[in-house]
Amino acid sequence: MIPIRRLLAALLIGLAALAPRAPAEADWLAGLEQALGSSQHEQMMAAFGGAYQDQAVQDYVSSLGDFLARTSERPDLDYTFTVLDSPVVNAFALPGGYVYVTRGLMALAENEAQLAGVLAHEIGHVNARHGLNRVGAGVFGQIASAGLGILLGEEAAQIGNTVAGLALSAYSRDQEYEADLLGVQYLARAGYDPGAMAAFLDNLKAHGELEATLAGQPGGGDGFHLMATHPRTADRIREAIAQAQVTAVRDPMTAREIYLEKLHGLLYGDSPEEGFVRGRAFLHPQLGFAFRVPEGFRLLNGQTHVLAMNGEGARIVFDRARPQSDSLAAYLQREWAGEELRLEQVSDVTVDGLPAATGVARLETEQGPRRLRLAAVRMPDGFAYRFVFVAAPTQAERLNTAFLDTLASFRRLSASEAAELQPYRLALHRVRAGETVAELAARLPYPDHREARFRVLNGLDPDDAVRSGQTVKLVVK
Numbered sequence: 001m002i003p004i005r006r007l008l009a010a011l012l013i014g015l016a017a018l019a020p021r022a023p024a025e026a027d028w029l030a031g032l033e034q035a036l037g038s039s040q041h042e043q044m045m046a047a048f049g050g051a052y053q054d055q056a057v058q059d060y061v062s063s064l065g066d067f068l069a070r071t072s073e074r075p076d077l078d079y080t081f082t083v084l085d086s087p088v089v090n091a092f093a094l095p096g097g098y099v100y101v102t103r104g105l106m107a108l109a110e111n112e113a114q115l116a117g118v119l120a121h122e123i124g125h126v127n128a129r130h131g132l133n134r135v136g137a138g139v140f141g142q143i144a145s146a147g148l149g150i151l152l153g154e155e156a157a158q159i160g161n162t163v164a165g166l167a168l169s170a171y172s173r174d175q176e177y178e179a180d181l182l183g184v185q186y187l188a189r190a191g192y193d194p195g196a197m198a199a200f201l202d203n204l205k206a207h208g209e210l211e212a213t214l215a216g217q218p219g220g221g222d223g224f225h226l227m228a229t230h231p232r233t234a235d236r237i238r239e240a241i242a243q244a245q246v247t248a249v250r251d252p253m254t255a256r257e258i259y260l261e262k263l264h265g266l267l268y269g270d271s272p273e274e275g276f277v278r279g280r281a282f283l284h285p286q287l288g289f290a291f292r293v294p295e296g297f298r299l300l301n302g303q304t305h306v307l308a309m310n311g312e313g314a315r316i317v318f319d320r321a322r323p324q325s326d327s328l329a330a331y332l333q334r335e336w337a338g339e340e341l342r343l344e345q346v347s348d349v350t351v352d353g354l355p356a357a358t359g360v361a362r363l364e365t366e367q368g369p370r371r372l373r374l375a376a377v378r379m380p381d382g383f384a385y386r387f388v389f390v391a392a393p394t395q396a397e398r399l400n401t402a403f404l405d406t407l408a409s410f411r412r413l414s415a416s417e418a419a420e421l422q423p424y425r426l427a428l429h430r431v432r433a434g435e436t437v438a439e440l441a442a443r444l445p446y447p448d449h450r451e452a453r454f455r456v457l458n459g460l461d462p463d464d465a466v467r468s469g470q471t472v473k474l475v476v477k
Contacts, residue, residue: 030096034095037098041094044092049273052103057106058082061082061101061115064119066081067190072124072127072186077096077097079097082099083100085103086103089207091121091122100122101118103266107266107457108203108207108456109200110199110200110203110459111196112253112254113187113192113252113254113255114200117187117194120183123183125175130175181240181243185244188247189246192253193252194244195238202234202459203459206455206459210449210453213452257471260473267423269475272286277299277300280295282301284413285419287379288413290409290411290413291318291406294405297314305317312392314392315390316389316390317387317390320386321383322383328384329346331357333346337359337374342362343359343360343361344359347359351377351408351411352377354377354378355377356377356407359373359374359375360373361374370392371393371396372388373388373400373403374387374388375389375407377407377410424475424476426474427476428472429474431467431471435466437460438451440454440472441453443476444474446475457473457475
């Protein structure tokens with residue numbers, strides 16, 4: 001292991017950004033990258049649900065990544081390719097060759113060439129040492145703002161937080177362009193059409209627009225997806241293809257049918273460990289509870305909490321915590337709200353035969369005043385299952401009954417109900433003569449936007465039709 005003070009010294013002088021150097025020094029730098037990446041590998045996996053538990057899928061992506069890496073400037077680097085068990089559409093890399101793609105991204109890709117384009121781009125970031133450069137800048141910024149003594153008091157933790165945080169932040173446009181230039185070369189050398197990178201970007205754009213529409217924010221989004229962390233445009237990729245001056249690939253591989261076969265049965269959307277969104281209901285089979293949000297609200301399942309929102313800016317945030325107080329009313333006031341929030345109208349209630357408490361408060365925000373209702377239900381496991389209902393004053397009175405109805409809807413799931421809840425998965429379908437997009441989209445297990453979901457899932461433009469014999473992806477229970 002590299003001594004932490006030597007690691008800091010290297011970062012502070014900008015070692016990663018300098019030109020290639022003597023073999024011994026280059027070896028040391030590679031060791032530095034490996035140490036940084038390996039120190040954060042488990043943390044990054046935990047943040048995204050861990051590795052997807054399908055060895056065949058993991059082996060497929062690893063073999064594809066290794067194949068591409070052998071075409072790069074650093075073919076001997078010990079790469080680690082991991083498929084993460086997350087529905088979020090994203091990919092990123094840590095220094096030292098740790099490359100990650102989510103199962104959500106794999107589901108969106110239409111063929112092997114598109115996935116290869118994503119992996120090649122991330123390999124480009126690793127080989128250009130973009131992650132290591134950002135770590136150096138990040139640590140220097142910490143020292144400048146917090147003082148050298150603070151950093152040296154908690155070296156490992158501070159370095160680790162910098163590596164993990166920067167891996168999930170946006171690259172600069174120059175870094176993205178350089179990664180595209182390198183990725184284009186790797187794709188061409190491996191026999192793929194570099195244009196697959198631009199084609200997948202079109203898929204990502206359509207996916208982002210759909211997600212924003214489903215969230216009631218057309219033209220917006222939650223800010224954490226591949227387009228946010230990797231700011232690029234299809235035109236910039238085509239510019240990179242032209243500048244890379246790669247030899248045109250004869251009969252380039254797309255391997256669509258092979259790729260789609262790998263996706264058959266792939267977990268899609270929420271996993272059982274995170275609970276399921278089913279329309280306006282959230283159900284968690286492993287923790288054994290369910291609740292329903294008001295009409296007009298859309299549920300979004302996150303790693304640490306569940307969010308529901310409507311088109312007027314009202315929010316419901318749900319999570320859980322273990323209270324220290326025996327009284328839930330005391331917990332709301334002393335532990336949860338604390339001194340920063342003055343709770344009023346605090347009362348004990350009963351929800352599904354369970355002890356609960358609720359109270360209201362006012363809060364000034366940058367967007368203006370908000371009225372809050374806090375509520376907690378104590379389950380037999382000892383945790384408080386918590387709701388925060390947030391609305392502007394003009395909405396709060398109108399939504400109060402709906403918010404209380406959501407609290408009252410919280411209930412325990414029976415063993416049989418929990419057993420019946422199964423995740424969605426991808427299935428392949430060979431289009432028959434006469435079948436239409438509308439007919440196939442109607443099979444999807446969603447209450448709304450079925451045709452738009454089907455088109456995005458299958459990379460179809462708004463006017464595209466399906467053809468007889470074509471293989472398409474469906475989502476099934």
